[in-house]
Amino acid sequence: MQKKLCTWFRPYHAWLFLIPTLLGLFVFRLGPMVAASILSFTNWDILAKPKWVGLNNYQELFSDPIYREVIINTFEFSLIYVIGVIIFGLLLALIVNSKVKGVTFFRAAYFTPVVTSAVAVGIVWNWLLSPHYGLVNVILENVFKLSPPAWLGERSTVLVVVAVVQLWKMSGYYMILFLAGLQDIPRIYYEAAQIDGASKWDSFWKITLPLLSPTTFFVFTIAIIDSFKNFEIIYTMTKGGPSNATTTLVYSVYVNAFVFYRMGYASAVAYILLIVIGIITIINFLLKKYWVNYQY
Amino acid sequence: MKIFKKILIYTLLGIIVIIMIFPFVWMVINSFNSEESIFKIPPKIIPDKLFKKDMFENYITVLRDYNFLRYSLNSFIVASLASIGQIFTCSMAGFAFARMRFRGKTIVFALLLSTMMIPVQVTIVPEFLLMMKLGWLDTFAPLIIPSFLVGTFGTFLYKEFFENIPRDLEDAAAIDGAGPLTMFLRVFFPLSIVQTTTLFIIAFMNNWNDLLRPVLYINSTKLMTITMALTQFQSQYSARWSYLLTGAVLSILPLLIIYIVLQRFVMEGITHTGLKG
Numbered sequence: 001m002q003k004k005l006c007t008w009f010r011p012y013h014a015w016l017f018l019i020p021t022l023l024g025l026f027v028f029r030l031g032p033m034v035a036a037s038i039l040s041f042t043n044w045d046i047l048a049k050p051k052w053v054g055l056n057n058y059q060e061l062f063s064d065p066i067y068r069e070v071i072i073n074t075f076e077f078s079l080i081y082v083i084g085v086i087i088f089g090l091l092l093a094l095i096v097n098s099k100v101k102g103v104t105f106f107r108a109a110y111f112t113p114v115v116t117s118a119v120a121v122g123i124v125w126n127w128l129l130s131p132h133y134g135l136v137n138v139i140l141e142n143v144f145k146l147s148p149p150a151w152l153g154e155r156s157t158v159l160v161v162v163a164v165v166q167l168w169k170m171s172g173y174y175m176i177l178f179l180a181g182l183q184d185i186p187r188i189y190y191e192a193a194q195i196d197g198a199s200k201w202d203s204f205w206k207i208t209l210p211l212l213s214p215t216t217f218f219v220f221t222i223a224i225i226d227s228f229k230n231f232e233i234i235y236t237m238t239k240g241g242p243s244n245a246t247t248t249l250v251y252s253v254y255v256n257a258f259v260f261y262r263m264g265y266a267s268a269v270a271y272i273l274l275i276v277i278g279i280i281t282i283i284n285f286l287l288k289k290y291w292v293n294y295q296y
Numbered sequence: 297m298k299i300f301k302k303i304l305i306y307t308l309l310g311i312i313v314i315i316m317i318f319p320f321v322w323m324v325i326n327s328f329n330s331e332e333s334i335f336k337i338p339p340k341i342i343p344d345k346l347f348k349k350d351m352f353e354n355y356i357t358v359l360r361d362y363n364f365l366r367y368s369l370n371s372f373i374v375a376s377l378a379s380i381g382q383i384f385t386c387s388m389a390g391f392a393f394a395r396m397r398f399r400g401k402t403i404v405f406a407l408l409l410s411t412m413m414i415p416v417q418v419t420i421v422p423e424f425l426l427m428m429k430l431g432w433l434d435t436f437a438p439l440i441i442p443s444f445l446v447g448t449f450g451t452f453l454y455k456e457f458f459e460n461i462p463r464d465l466e467d468a469a470a471i472d473g474a475g476p477l478t479m480f481l482r483v484f485f486p487l488s489i490v491q492t493t494t495l496f497i498i499a500f501m502n503n504w505n506d507l508l509r510p511v512l513y514i515n516s517t518k519l520m521t522i523t524m525a526l527t528q529f530q531s532q533y534s535a536r537w538s539y540l541l542t543g544a545v546l547s548i549l550p551l552l553i554i555y556i557v558l559q560r561f562v563m564e565g566i567t568h569t570g571l572k573g
Contacts, residue, residue, distance in 0.1 A: 008470040008479075009396045017392035017480070018404065020385040024445025025404075029411040032419035032426070039421060092312065098305055106309045108559050110316050115555045115562070117505035119523040120544040123530060124319045127537060133335040135322065142337065172316070173566065180567040225413045232507045236527055253417040258512055263421050270418045277413065 040267035050264065057268035066244055074248040074276065077163045078227035084167035085223050086216070089174025096175065097182050111172035118169065122236025125165045126152065152238055155245040162246050166233045170226065174219055181215025182208070213292045224280055228273070249273040327354055327542040334537050354542040362539065364546055366518060367525040371504050374439045374521060379499035381444025383492055390454025391480050395466065412448040416508060424512060438513040443503055450495040453565060457491045458484055494565035497558055501551055522547045
């Protein structure tokens with residue numbers, strides 16, 4: 001509609017207003033992305049001059065058995081996180097969507113872990129989960145007479161535990177997103193269904209879920225992006241250990257670049273990460289048409 | 297039947313509250329405990345320093361002897377400057393995207409949105425190289441500048457808001473002789489007080505909580521941010537849980553206060569854009 005209207009602004013005005021954004025975009029986002037792709041073909045280690053090594057970094061990466069584990073860890077973490085936040089976020093949203101007194105208090109309370117730092121969250125859970133003296137194991141041992149594992153010390157449990165802590169921290173955020181979606185569904189559908197004799201259970205599956213699908217898709221997309229951002233929680237809780245059991249691609253970039261100073265190799269890892277994210281995002285958008293419906 | 301349903305809902309709400317905030321409550325309680333009492337079995341519900349003369353001993357030690365006052369101040373400086381920067385950058389970009397027509401608008405906007413999907417680890421190695429070349433290592437600049445200039449969430453927030461302002465306002469201002477800059481500064485920006493507050497809070501939280509950049513760029517003890525100091529403290533004095541927990545409480549306290557006072561802005565900001573920074 002505005003297209004035909006004249007405007008008070010010239011195109012160069014827009015570019016002037018965009019100077020800081022463009023500076024940030026090119027200097028801190030796009031520029032480094034290109035630079036990282038070039039670096040991934042070198043053996044740069046900060047000290048010596050970088051030398052072109054072709055595909056060596058990628059070859060080393062694919063022949064290293066640790067990397068198979070790192071990639072599996074990355075997917076496992078993402079899978080637990082994405083499925084977890086969607087189910088738990090939706091459940092929380094359904095509960096706080098009920099019209100009872102004081103529900104805003106509960107919403108705010110559930111959101112609290114989102115605003116706290118991953119570092120503080122990591123420290124608290126490290127303490128609660130520490131073997132023998134941590135509160136979780138104290139309760140399990142003394143009240144339930146179980147012999148619980150050292151959650152963060154064993155390869156079999158550690159990744160799941162860290163992913164669940166991150167999911168615990170973030171579920172309040174997904175609750176808010178789902179809540180907004182739930183409140184957008186027109187009430188008349190539920191009233192009509194009730195008149196036709198549908199149960200609450202039926203309306204959830206036949207009305208809520210299908211009409212919520214655009215929100216679910218959006219949440220799904222955000223959750224996938226978010227699931228790769230796990231550096232802080234891993235750094236505070238496990239430092240990638242024990243023996244690489246919680247090393248994900250994101251963490252591996254950090255370790256290679258800033259602990260071993262293998263900048264070139266780290267850039268190759270970063271590019272693998274980028275490709276993984278790219279593939280998942282494309283699949284996500286391709287599958288969209290099969291389950292998301294935008295019409296009410 | 298009705299009352300039964302209500303009891304059910306409140307029970308459920310109550311159980312989840314315990315799951316979500318008990319760890320923090322337990323942490324605060326134990327920050328008033330001495331080191332020996334933290335690992336007592338059965339756990340002490342009432343901490344041994346509560347309402348005693350040395351009640352705040354852990355806090356005083358952590359703030360003064362372990363310099364956490366300094367680290368909090370550093371975090372405050374970094375987070376404030378970065379957030380003010382985001383307001384500056386994002387409000388101007390949002391205004392341009394919302395009210396102006398220019399070639400390449402969709403491309404620039406799409407680029408901005410798509411870079412949001414990329415974890416910072418993908419670009420951090422060249423960014424580090426750049427900061428090194430600029431001589432900015434071990435200063436606050438690398439913690440502030442990248443966040444200052446990149447803000448997808450904020451741009452989105454302002455764009456949505458400025459798009460919905462009636463065109464008459466723009467016309468009236470232009471007829472009164474306002475140029476683009478005056479129009480933005482005097483007419484549009486002052487209207488966006490809610491968006492500005494929201495962005496400030498969310499950007500402040502994100503920057504306060506950031507860990508990667510401080511860990512990479514800061515070497516001097518006196519420049520450490522509070523999240524970084526906590527992780528350092530964790531690896532150096534891993535046995536001192538009383539101080540570590542106190543430090544953790546101190547690191548989330550400012551955010552918690554801001555959140556409790558201004559939670560409406562946080563929630564609405566996320567609901568409107570679906571993003572959090």
